[in-house]
Amino acid sequence: MSGPIVVDSVAALRAQLRDWRREGQRIAMVPTMGALHDGHISLVRIALERAERCVVSIFVNPTQFAPTEDLDKYPRQLAHDLDRLREAGAHLAFTPGVAEMYPAGFATKISVGGPSSGLETDFRPSFFDGVATVVAKLFLQAAPDCAIFGEKDYQQLCVVRQLCRDLDLPVEIIGAPTVRDTRGLAMSSRNAYLSETELAVARQLNVVLRQTAAALAAGADEASATGDAAEALVRAGFRKVDYVAAREAVTLAPWRRDRAGRLLAAAWLGTTRLIDNVEISRG
């Protein structure tokens, strides 16, 4: 099987997609920062169920990294990524450089309120501005019928849904379940930073979240349960816990027991920051 078509300019992307669209083919997009793992590949599979053509963007977006963050060391492995996309059957890889996405004089920023409040934003204040701006650009460059985002980045999924709703971006957003290893660790490109010892600790994150979500569903006090969860993570070996928080599943407003809920967490292992989230069943 031949690999995906690879284009690195907006003009070439649009030319190819115009041909497919003219033939009446639906287009699904999977925006990524590369370093593709089984989680990304699951998004490609869902895309291929939803549309005739799957476009995967690979772009490590500098505007969603703070100056102190891991932009420089973020894993870049295009040849490996293209191999994985070929195996998965993706049709096109869009691999723009920074100058193609942000030419000299670029000066526009999109800020999404609502679900971007708190959680990640408390620790990465410009993160969702960077995400919203690049996602809007990718959608306007490719004009896909739908786009697939993993629930692993749950707050990002909510922010992207709000972005499309608010700006009338005609793209259907599809959330995909988090892919985990056999011991429940959520797939993440940043797992590559972890030693074997750290991986063992990292696997406690989903365990603690599932236990805490079950306790909340069974009626546990919210502040005590999330406080206990943070302590359990530190005991397990996490260096620092940024948050463990229960939220309403769609708006990310404070959790209410009569609404669908989500339990979200971010914690540090050495210099690596991990996030995860699980559903809170209705009590």
Added chain:
Amino acid sequence: MSGPIVVDSVAALRAQLRDWRREGQRIAMVPTMGALHDGHISLVRIALERAERCVVSIFVNPTQFAPTEDLDKYPRQLAHDLDRLREAGAHLAFTPGVAEMYPAGFATKISVGGPSSGLETDFRPSFFDGVATVVAKLFLQAAPDCAIFGEKDYQQLCVVRQLCRDLDLPVEIIGAPTVRDTRGLAMSSRNAYLSETELAVARQLNVVLRQTAAALAAGADEASATGDAAEALVRAGFRKVDYVAAREAVTLAPWRRDRAGRLLAAAWLGTTRLIDNVEISRG
């Protein structure tokens, strides 16, 4: 001749435009806040030269008014506007209500840097955020091939160009010359606020700007010439001058004599704020 089709929902707008697009017709958009005058009608005429179909949006956008500004008294006269659009041959009027454009929970803002710096922004800090957000929404709702904006709102025209460039909005932006009355006063919906006495003063704005632009083109010192212009406006009867400023014509960066220039001004007559601008010929 029958009048334009009038729709007030995004769904109805898209359904109509889809039909026209399927027939291979190009669509030109003229975004307005209503209270249509000859300036707007000139934009419709240009639209009809550029495309088979002309869509005019009429929406008094609350997010581009500050709390102290004239949102409540801004002229609204839909029946008159539809008459004028019928005479001009526009095909569709999109007249959404505030709840259609900003449904409950709306939370997104687009900020364009670059040409939005200074000038209007010094006096109306959130104005261009409101403009950029509503223009992006209108373009995403209608997906026109091109859109016509008047040079009367010169800084706005520059901001909209930058918005489309930065977000890859596939809409060609066409700037149209300011329409003036026989004595040079730029057409503006806000002229309706002026008494006969004030109108006589208002007509000095373009006179002073043309004289000043000619002096600059002939080599006059920039600071002296713009300072003199502000004094001349006050002597003519303007209550207050917000700015008279020379800028580079495309980026609105500080003016350089070897580049195309623009002279822009904003000044108050009673409680009415007028703006205007003229070209500075290359020296």
